[in-house]
Structures are given as structure tokens and as C-alpha cells.
Amino acid sequence: MSSPYSVRWGILATGGIAETFTKDLLLDPSSRDVSDVRHTVTAAASSSSVDRAKKFLADCKCPSDAKAYGSYSELVEDPNVDIVYVATPHSHHYQNTMLCLLAGKHVLCEKAFTTNAEQTKKLVETAREKKLFLMEAVWTRFFPMSVQIRKMIQDGELGDVHRVIADNSFGEDVEETWGTEHRMVNMDLAGGALLDLGIYSLTWVFQTLYHTLPPSARKPPTVLSSISKYPPTGADEKTSMLLTFPSAPPASSSANHDAHGIALTNFRVATFPNRHEHTRPAIRIQGTKGEIQVDGPAYRPRNWRFIPAVGAGKGEEDVPWVEAKIPGHGMFWEADECARCLRDGKLESETMGWEESVVIMETMDEVRRQNGVKFPEKIETVEYPVEL
Numbered sequence: 001m002s003s004p005y006s007v008r009w010g011i012l013a014t015g016g017i018a019e020t021f022t023k024d025l026l027l028d029p030s031s032r033d034v035s036d037v038r039h040t041v042t043a044a045a046s047s048s049s050v051d052r053a054k055k056f057l058a059d060c061k062c063p064s065d066a067k068a069y070g071s072y073s074e075l076v077e078d079p080n081v082d083i084v085y086v087a088t089p090h091s092h093h094y095q096n097t098m099l100c101l102l103a104g105k106h107v108l109c110e111k112a113f114t115t116n117a118e119q120t121k122k123l124v125e126t127a128r129e130k131k132l133f134l135m136e137a138v139w140t141r142f143f144p145m146s147v148q149i150r151k152m153i154q155d156g157e158l159g160d161v162h163r164v165i166a167d168n169s170f171g172e173d174v175e176e177t178w179g180t181e182h183r184m185v186n187m188d189l190a191g192g193a194l195l196d197l198g199i200y201s202l203t204w205v206f207q208t209l210y211h212t213l214p215p216s217a218r219k220p221p222t223v224l225s226s227i228s229k230y231p232p233t234g235a236d237e238k239t240s241m242l243l244t245f246p247s248a249p250p251a252s253s254s255a256n257h258d259a260h261g262i263a264l265t266n267f268r269v270a271t272f273p274n275r276h277e278h279t280r281p282a283i284r285i286q287g288t289k290g291e292i293q294v295d296g297p298a299y300r301p302r303n304w305r306f307i308p309a310v311g312a313g314k315g316e317e318d319v320p321w322v323e324a325k326i327p328g329h330g331m332f333w334e335a336d337e338c339a340r341c342l343r344d345g346k347l348e349s350e351t352m353g354w355e356e357s358v359v360i361m362e363t364m365d366e367v368r369r370q371n372g373v374k375f376p377e378k379i380e381t382v383e384y385p386v387e388l
Contacts, residue, residue: 004029004038005343009335010081010105011044012072012096014056017110018044018087022060024331031327037339039332043067045075072096076103083133083338086110089183090190091379091388094119097134098384101126106133108338112195115379117361122382124354133341135334135349136357140200140299141207142333145324149285149292152306153212156250158287159309161212165262166204166283168197168298171270174230174237184267185235190375192235194227194364198265200298202360204283205243205261211356212249220359221245221261227371230267236373237267243363271296280321295321300330 009025011018025039041062046052050070057066069075076084076099083106086096094114100107101123113136114120127134140146153161172178174185183189184196210218221243228238241263248259271282280303282296288309295303303321337349348354368374378386 004036005339006038006040007335007339007342008040008042008080008082010075010078010084011041011056011087012075012084012100013087014044014046014052015087018085019056019060020329021085021087021331021335022056022062024328025335026061027328027332029332029336032332034332034336037336037343039335039339041066042080043069043075043078045069045072047072072099076100076105082106082342083108085137090115090195091188091375094123094379094382095384095386095388097123098126101130101132101134104130104132106338106342108135108137108334110137112136112190112199112364113357113361115190115195115375117358117365118382119380120354120358120361124358127347127354131347133338133347134354135338135341135352137334138199138203138352139331139334140203140301141351142337143301143324143326143330144333145294145301145304146207149294149304150207150212152292153208153249153285153287154251156252157289157306158250158285158292159289160253160255160257161209161249161259161285161287162257163260163262163286164205164208164284165264165286166201166298167264167266167271167296168200168282169193169264169266169269169271170197171273172267174267175232180232185230185233185237187233187235187375188379190379191233192230192237192239192373193265193267194236194239194367194373197267198239198241198263198364199360201263201265202241202363204285204294204298205263206356206360208285209243209245209248209259209261210359211351212251213247214251215355217247217251218356218359219246221363223363223366223370225367225370227367227373229371229373234373236368236371239265239367239371241363241367271298300326302326
């Protein structure tokens with residue numbers, strides 16, 4: 001039996017999501033039945049101080065020889081780093097990812113990939129030119145549950161899929177919780193419900209209605225949307241999207257039909273108002289032979305079920321929920337995908353490819369355009385470098 005392929009990670013930023021990802025990286029792969037790849041962390045960087053990077057490495061129980069840096073430019077020059085995980089706010093993704101690519105590093109960049117589609121296209125162009133791997137870190141797509149649901153759709157178990165409804169919303173006292181400076185509402189940091197929460201609603205719509213078709217059959221959706229803005233900053237606090245996909249799964253269907261994707265996100269009301277008892281479902285995937293329901297939250301679902309349609313061969317009895325085991329937080333599955341792509345010499349992932357990331361960013365651009373939501377030019381530009 002050959003040894004597992006080992007990947008050396010550098011962590012760019014030391015916030016909460018970086019800590020969660022890093023702790024997942026260091027879990028024993030056998031706990032999730034993985035034996036072909038493994039991960040180690042060789043460096044981390046904080047933009048504020050080297051001491052913060054040292055504390056991050058210690059808190060995450062990284063190897064004792066992992067390097068701590070007080071600047072991102074030092075991190076990307078480290079020869080012992082194969083791939084960089086970019087975990088800064090959306091506003092900084094373009095500049096930080098470009099820094100990594102120009103230094104010759106492969107990149108896994110948090111979602112939303114960038115603030116707009118033009119930035120994403122420029123990153124893709126750079127990765128292609130430099131023959132580097134690049135992927136948007138849409139971790140939910142790599143859950144075994146997501147993989148199984150996509151296969152059920154492709155195999156025709158739902159029949160013709162006509163509608164997907166997905167919601168990812170928090171119920172917060174926005175003024176009290178986030179004020180005006182917090183990244184969730186700060187326009188200088190690309191704040192707002194759409195890029196932070198709505199990306200998960202769109203993930204479920206796209207991975208079920210778009211990704212389940214062969215690449216040659218995928219067509220971008222038309223977009224209708226409505227946004228309500230948070231008065232103190234102008235960030236979107238309520239966003240509803242109706243997407244019409246001109247072609248819909250399964251590819252084997254004899255019917256040439258479209259499908260509607262309804263993606264919802266909101267700061268004021270929650271997908272599950274009682275945080276101890278999730279409101280079910282957060283996602284509904286509806287086909288002519290039945291419906292898949294996925295429990296919330298949309299970013300880390302743990303329960304789902306398939307309800308056959310009346311007359312589809314089963315009775316009308318209650319269908320139990322199936323629990324999906326997650327031996328950790330669940331961010332290791334996207335890291336495993338990165339490792340396999342690097343091992344196999346791939347520049348992009350088939351599960352989260354460049355073209356689809358661009359189409360999703362174009363969709364969010366159109367939602368913002370329709371509702372007059374603009375970020376400051378310094379975080380929308382494709383110029384590099386720009387001091388943020």
C-alpha cells in the first residue's frame with residue numbers, strides 16, 4: 001500500500017474560520033475513512049503581528065516547527081508551503097489570492113471568492129497562466145451528503161427537478177450585535193447578507209440545478225431579486241433571489257424543462273428561530289418523483305431525507321430523517337479535494353470549478369446591480385497591488 005500524499009499548508013489570516021479550518025486539517029484522516037491523502041500545517045501569518053501568528057499555531061496545536069509570520073508576503077515566500085488557505089474578509093480575497101499566485105503558491109480561497117466576477121476571472125486567468133491550482137472554498141459541496149444528493153439527482157431518482165428553495169438566515173438585533181464597523185455590515189469589508197450568508201443558499205441552488213448537468217448543458221440563470229438595505233451602512237440585510245435555469249436536471253430526461261431556484265438570506269429573521277430546535281427543512285429540492293429535504297443550517301447540514309411523491313411506489317407514511325455523521329467540523333473534505341487535485345496535477349476541481357465560481361459571482365453581481373448595492377472602488381478593482 002502506497003503512502004498517503006502529504007500536503008503542506010500555509011494559513012493566511014488567523015481569525016475564527018482559519019482556526020476551525022486548521023483544527024480540521026490536523027484531525028486524523030482515518031476518522032473520516034480517508035487514507036490516500038494527509039495534511040500538515042507548516043506556516044501561518046497574521047497581518048497584525050508575529051505574536052498573533054505564534055498564538056494561532058499554538059492554539060491549533062500545529063507542529064512545533066511550523067513558522068509564524070507577521071506579514072502575508074513572508075508567508076508566500078516560504079518554500080515549505082505547498083498551498084495557502086486564504087481566510088481574510090471577502091474584501092481582501094482578490095489582493096491576498098493574487099499575492100499567493102504571483103509567488104507561485106496554489107490557493108484555496110474562502111467564499112465568496114471575491115467581491116465581483118471580474119476579480120474572479122482575473123484570478124482564474126492568473127492561475128491558468130502560472131499553472132497553479134485555485135479553488136473557492138465552498139466546503140459544503142464536499143460533504144458526503146452533498147455528493148450523494150447530487151448523484152440521486154443525476155441518476156433520475158427525483159425525476160425532473162423543477163424547483164429548489166434554500167434559505168440561510170440569521171435572526172439578529174443587527175444594530176446591537178454588529179453596529180456599523182463589524183465585517184458583517186461594513187461596506188469597506190464587502191459586508192452584507194448576500195456575500196456572507198446568501199452564498200450558501202446559492203450553493204444549494206447551483207449544486208443541484210446547475211452542477212448536476214454535464215458541463216456542455218449548463219446555462220446561467222436569469223435573475224430577479226429584491227434587497228433591503230441596512231440603513232446605517234447600506235449593506236444588504238434582506239436579500240431574496242429568484243433564478244430561472246433554462247435547462248434543468250437530470251440530463252437523461254426526455255422533457256426539455258426549466259427550473260426555478262429560490263435563494264433567501266436575511267439578518268433580521270432566522271432559518272431556525274429556536275436555536276435548540278431547527279426548523280425543517282432549510283433546503284427543499286423538488287422533482288416529479290419526490291423531494292429531498294435538508295435540515296439547516298445550510299452551510300453545515302447534518303440531517304436529510306427523501307420523500308417519494310404520491311404514486312411513486314410508496315405510501316404516505318412519515319419518512320425519517322437520516323443523520324450524516326461529521327467527525328469534526330467538516331472543512332477537511334474540501335482540503336482532501338485540494339490534496340487530490342495537487343497529487344493528480346489538476347489546476348481546478350471538478351466539484352467546484354472555475355467556470356461555476358464565475359457564474360455564481362456574476363449572479364451575485366446582477367443581484368447587487370438590480371438593487372444598487374456598490375462596494376468602495378478599492379475593493380471592487382482588479383488592479384494589483386492595492387493597499388487595503
